[in-house]
Amino acid sequence: MSSVTSKSEIFAKVQEALVDALGVDEDEVTPQATLQGDLGAESIDFLDIVFRLEKAFGIKIERGELFPEDILTNTEYVEAGKVNAAGMAKLKERMPFADLSRFAADPSVQNLGKQLTVQDMCNFVEHKLAA
Amino acid sequence: MRWFWLDRFTEFVAGSHATAVKCVSLSEDHLQEHLPDYPIMPNSLVAEGMAQCGGLLVSEIYKFSELVVLAKFARCTIEGEARPGDVIRYKAVVDQAKDFGASVQVKGDIDGRPFSEGEIFFARFDPDSTENTRGRVLFNPDDLRSWLRVVGVFDVGVRTDGTRLRLEDYPHFFQTSVV
Incomplete structure (x- = not known):
């Protein structure tokens, strides 16, 4: 194939x-x-x-594999409603399949799901x- | 009026499938009020019966111990009407089950005539997952235990290996802390 x-x-x-x-x-x-x-x-x-x-x-497909909610609710990775640099690195690691460039421009937590x-x-x- | 849309389980195979019946009676208030002078079972309550049949089957997968909620009907069709004197027989089959939820297929028939069909998703919320759901249960365990007994889950319930389901196998019902 x-x-x-x-x-x-x-x-x-x-x-x-x-x-x-x-x-x-x-x-x-x-x-x-x-x-x-x-x-x-x-x-x-x-x-x-x-x-x-x-x-x-x-x-x-395990929980959080397609959509890593655990990162978006972790205060280590989210500050003032936005994913921080450490969080972005973690997201890229967990979501190698997703184009996160648009999300990186405005990494508000609620934007991730909207942009999939x-x-x-x-x-x-x-x-x-x-x- | 109690929110019971099944009268009795006639088959309950844990983690696999279950069959339950609902006897439609003219004495039920909703038949008087839904369409005056034309008593039929409202489709919304047929869907609720389907969800209760599948939902209790799914709830057992999680030992009747957690917040398991009807997430969505991916599909639901109802053909014809259920009238006083009819017996609706719902059969639910577990399609997929994971740690975060399960899906079931439910079919209803009346005297062998296909009546309803649906694909239903139930979501399980880990008690420790969020601030909002931590430690919460969907039912008071005493009420749930009573419901399961009334509809005969422990009269007909078996596991796939044929062994009987016993109330004592579900420790959640014997915990003293109640939300």
């Missing part, structure tokens, strides 16, 4: 998972779409998404499958 085919298969399965979990149309689930902003995902939907990704790809995209989901799955 070529890597191109593999990426498109990953996208197709992630797209299906998000359509089922969020009740959105397939054409809304583009790589650039943000989960919370564009697709209307709420925090509780992440449980649903995690289960669907596990099933679709035969992977195990469908492509980040695909990268996450690819990262898990390669592990």
